[in-house]
Amino acid sequence: MKFCVISLGCAKNLVDSERITELLSGSGYVITERIEEASLVFINTCGFIRDAKEESINTILSTVQEKPANARLVVFGCLVQRYKEDMEKLIPEVDLFLPLLPYGEFVRKVAERFPPQRKFCRATDRTVLFTPPSYTYIKIAEGCDNSCSYCAIPIIRGGLKSYPVEKIVSRIRQALKKGVFEMNLIAQDLTMYGADIYGRPSLDVLLEHILSIKRDFWVRLLYLYPSRIGPGLLKVIKSDSRIVPYMDIPIQHVNNRILKLMRRGYTRELLIRKLAMLRETLPAVALRTSLITGFPTETEDDFQEMADFVRQSGFDHVGVFEYSSEEDTAAFLLGPDISSRVKKQRKRVLMGIQKKIVREKNRLRVGEIYSCLPEMPVDEYESVWTGRIYAQAPEVDGVVYVTGYTKARGKVVDVVITGYKDYDLLARVAGQNGL
Numbered sequence: 001m002k003f004c005v006i007s008l009g010c011a012k013n014l015v016d017s018e019r020i021t022e023l024l025s026g027s028g029y030v031i032t033e034r035i036e037e038a039s040l041v042f043i044n045t046c047g048f049i050r051d052a053k054e055e056s057i058n059t060i061l062s063t064v065q066e067k068p069a070n071a072r073l074v075v076f077g078c079l080v081q082r083y084k085e086d087m088e089k090l091i092p093e094v095d096l097f098l099p100l101l102p103y104g105e106f107v108r109k110v111a112e113r114f115p116p117q118r119k120f121c122r123a124t125d126r127t128v129l130f131t132p133p134s135y136t137y138i139k140i141a142e143g144c145d146n147s148c149s150y151c152a153i154p155i156i157r158g159g160l161k162s163y164p165v166e167k168i169v170s171r172i173r174q175a176l177k178k179g180v181f182e183m184n185l186i187a188q189d190l191t192m193y194g195a196d197i198y199g200r201p202s203l204d205v206l207l208e209h210i211l212s213i214k215r216d217f218w219v220r221l222l223y224l225y226p227s228r229i230g231p232g233l234l235k236v237i238k239s240d241s242r243i244v245p246y247m248d249i250p251i252q253h254v255n256n257r258i259l260k261l262m263r264r265g266y267t268r269e270l271l272i273r274k275l276a277m278l279r280e281t282l283p284a285v286a287l288r289t290s291l292i293t294g295f296p297t298e299t300e301d302d303f304q305e306m307a308d309f310v311r312q313s314g315f316d317h318v319g320v321f322e323y324s325s326e327e328d329t330a331a332f333l334l335g336p337d338i339s340s341r342v343k344k345q346r347k348r349v350l351m352g353i354q355k356k357i358v359r360e361k362n363r364l365r366v367g368e369i370y371s372c373l374p375e376m377p378v379d380e381y382e383s384v385w386t387g388r389i390y391a392q393a394p395e396v397d398g399v400v401y402v403t404g405y406t407k408a409r410g411k412v413v414d415v416v417i418t419g420y421k422d423y424d425l426l427a428r429v430a431g432q433n434g435l
Contacts, residue, residue: 001117002030004038006063007130008056009046011186011222011395013077014130015139016103017044021128023107028116031128040114041067045079047156049324053079057091064093072114074098076106078156100157127174134375134411135182135394136175140168140206144188145195146225148252149263149330150295150323153188160189160196165209172210172217181373181411182218183210184394190221191228201228204236211240216412218373220393222248226274227266234281244390245282249274250290254309255302258295261334268309275313286391288317291350294343295323296334303346310353316361317397318354320347355422358398362420369430372415374405382406387415389425398423405429 003024007017020042025031032038041063045056056079067073076098080087084097096113098106129136143157172183187193194202203221210219219242226249237243253259254268278285291306310318322343325332374387378401386399401424402415415427 001028001039001114002032002037003040003042004032004035005042005044005130006059007044008059009044009048009052009078011137011184012139012188013044013046015137015186016077017042018128018130019103020044020106021130023103024110025128027107027111035063035067035071038067038071040110041071041073043073043075043077045075045077047077047079047082048152049321049326051324060091060094064091072096074110074114076100081156082152127178129175129178129180131394132375133179134373135184136180137184137186138168138171138175139163139186140190140193141187145192146189146265147263147330149261149334150292150326152326152329155328157188160192162187162194162197164197165194165202165206168206169209169213173213176213176215176217180217182220182394184220184222186222188223189225189228190223191225191233204233207233207236207243211236211242217242218390219243220246222393224249226251226271229274229278231277231281234278238281245285246288246390246393247278247285248288248393252290252292253295253298253302253306255298255305258298258302261297261331262292262295263330268305284390286316288319288393288397289315290319290321292321292323293346293350294338294340296325296331296337298323298338303349307349307353310350311357314357314361315354316358316391317393318350319396320350320354322347358423359420362423362425365417365425366419368417369414370417370427371412372400372402372427373412374402375399389415398425400425400427403428 005017005021007014021031035041043060043063046052047056060075063073072095073093074096075094080097081099084099088097098109131137141160141162143159143161144153145160147154175183190203192201193206224247251271252262252264254271256267259267293303323338370389372387372389374385376386378384378386383403385402385405387402388394388399392398400415405413409429414430416430417425417427419426
């Protein structure tokens with residue numbers, strides 16, 4: 001029985017889709033990328049904010065029309081966890097809705113309803129990656145204990161549930177065997193990793209175990225809670241160049257009143273101190289953050305405070321989201337609401353400020369040499385490749401367009417930055433044309 005998987009939402013969802021695909025492939029099912037060949041179609045949904053919910057519903061409805069008439073449709077993930085009963089009533093064309101389940105239990109439920117044509121697979125290595133060969137995502141924990149007032153993740157995913165160090169290291173070793181070079185560690189909050197199973201936040205311990213692997217690779221840290229970044233963690237990061245100096249630190253806002261309403265547990269003053277500490281300890285650090293516009297009661301002065309902070313702080317990358325009011329969250333009953341028009345306008349202002357900052361940072365990179373991870377050829381002649389330097393995370397940041405690269409040069413090459421275009425860099429392999 002052939003199946004295909006449509007994965008929506010964040011990288012954490014993508015990891016779930018990979019793991020489920022691995023187990024299905026080992027239980028007698030055969031993966032296909034072509035929906036027209038599939039007897040089973042899976043959709044992994046996102047239910048985080050309004051736009052993600054709409055994308056999930058639209059994907060389900062379009063898949064009902066696109067899949068073969070006799071193919072069965074299984075819908076699962078965060079949206080189903082929140083709205084399973086409503087979805088069963090509203091979309092009867094779906095054959096099976098499954099909430100969030102342990103991977104093994106998920107596959108057993110599927111097999112009970114849609115038995116495979118064969119019972120097992122003899123393959124010994126069923127590691128599945130939905131990412132390019134250059135990088136993968138390593139999920140180190142589920143859920144979250146932070147209880148931010150606007151966030152539905154604890155409602156959907158529950159509290160913090162860390163994976164043991166040994167399982168994470170094993171997963172990285174499997175990815176290395178597949179030829180993957182960059183390991184992107186993800187969780188809702190990396191800095192709380194291990195608090196539930198080791199008695200204290202243990203990201204530093206996990207990193208030390210990962211670094212004990214005697215191989216060349218990159219480790220990137222995504223989603224760090226600002227107030228929990230301390231000297232101990234920075235010491236480990238600084239100790240080994242395989243941990244790239246890149247940190248994704250969602251701050252969401254900077255006005256102290258709004259931060260208190262968001263239940264973020266820190267102040268503007270703390271953020272300033274943390275950013276200074278990061279840049280003093282890791283002078284080359286690239287910083288990404290995310291911000292929310294239009295949180296209930298946000299005044300124009302509150303917003304201008306955030307805009308000024310963006311101008312002054314010089315983040316390398318900024319993502320901006322319009323506030324989405326989610327039922328059952330603490331912020332759901334807050335008011336007054338901010339109009340959609342104002343949210344969008346404020347988002348445009350922040351992105352305009354950030355675009356100028358990025359252009360200036362990219363201008364300063366021209367002439368510099370960086371290690372670059374080439375990923376995909378742009379043309380059939382492979383004369384130009386896309387790649388990334390340490391300051392660019394996959395999917396969310398810009399890329400480098402590299403000339404002069406061939407696979408014979410290896411997985412990572414030094415490149416000279418020759419120019420830039422908006423968020424992207426232009427480069428050539430170092431050592432060519434006299435440089």
